[in-house]
Amino acid sequence: MAKTKNTHGSSDPTDERVTEYSNLSLQQVDEAHRIDGLAGPGLHVENELDAFGREQEPLWKAEGIAQSRPALIAHSGLKVQAETAERLSRRHRRLVKRAQRRLERTIATLSPFVRRKQGQKGWFMVRTGLLLLGDVAGQAGAQIYYGEIPELALVQALAAGVAVVTAGLVGGEVKDLRMASKRKIERTDLTPQQELFAHLFVGTDDGKHFVKALVYTGATVGLLISSGIFALRSTIDGPLSGLVYGALAAGIATASFISSYTVTDEIADAIDTAEKDYERTIKRQTALAGSQPLRVALEKQAEDESIRDEHEVRGQAALLTYEGLKHRVLRRNPGVAGHGPATEPEPVVGRRARDDGSGA
Secondary structure (H helix, E strand, O other): OOOOOOOOOOOOOHHHHHHHHHOOOOOOOOOOOOOOHHHOOOOHHHHHHHHHHHHHHHHHHHHHHHHHHHHHHHHHHOHHHHHHHHHHHHHHHHHHHHHHHHHHHHHHHHHHHOOOOOOHHHHHHHHHHHHHHHHHHHHHHHHHHHOOOHHHHHHHHHHHHHHHHHHHOOHHHHHHHHHHHHOOOOHHHOOHHHHOOHHHOOOOOOOHHHHHHHHHHHHHHHHHHHHHHHHHHHHHHOHHHHHHHHHHHHHHHHHHHHHHHHHOOHHHHHHHHHHHHHHHHHHHHHHHHOOHHHHHHHHHHHHHHHHHHHHHHHHHHHHHHHHHHHHHHHHHOHHHHOOOOOOOOOOOOOOOEOOOOOEO
16 A cells, blocks of 8 residues: 655654544434435545545655755756766767768778788887887997996987987888879879878879988988997907997898888878777767766756656555545445445435326
């Protein structure tokens, strides 16, 4: 049986009322004899129980408001932050869609021109790291043996090693020029999709002389460092040792050039850039959509609505409780209320109906 609330919002006397009215006996007296039973106006006890029933819906609604007040206050306190986060998240969704369309367009247009194999970029990083370590080891040992402080020798060797490896990275610029020449497509022959990436299909580069200067500069860096290592090792171990380590330094620079050349792919880099841009927008969108103020505000709003809905339904159930209790009282007192609603008023005792329908 549904539990109800009294007018003070404390523990409800429903159990007492159910017990009281379940055992209620309506005394039948001549002065108050209701001969027409349920066909006429309702009994006082019916009106009383109807009033108790109508009382329940507003009481339970008020109880729901009281129970949901903490959640409502918390939601109101986060309202501004939640609205801001929701607005930013909604606007940022446009950036996500834009990045997705750009990625799809980039892959569809450029993927046939990709030359770099899957995983090749990772191996490039491994190779570069190993070349750097090898060059640092060769230089640091010689400088320490020459009398340099170990810490300073290591730092200087690391700087020189990075310089050698960096000089070899100019191979990427050479590869770009080579691949641009192979991809050349006349402007009039470009598809509408390729028009968006026309700079990748022109086949020429106005900065070609800068690339040549970079190649010469890189070669100079490798030559200078190799000469320095040759001189250092020659002073310590003799000319042969200097020649060996100088050649190793030159070989490391050359290997870095080749490694950079093989891994460079402007088309693959364009696709990678679009993918990373899309991943960044997804990450930001996830962070905005899952921001704590917005999440907590939505949770508190749902809690508030759920508590109110629950108490509204409980109020409706309590109303049905009193309706059922009213019929229980009538059922237990058939001498006054009869056994059910009459279709028409019953005749008064001592009188009979005339043939024409009037009283005798």
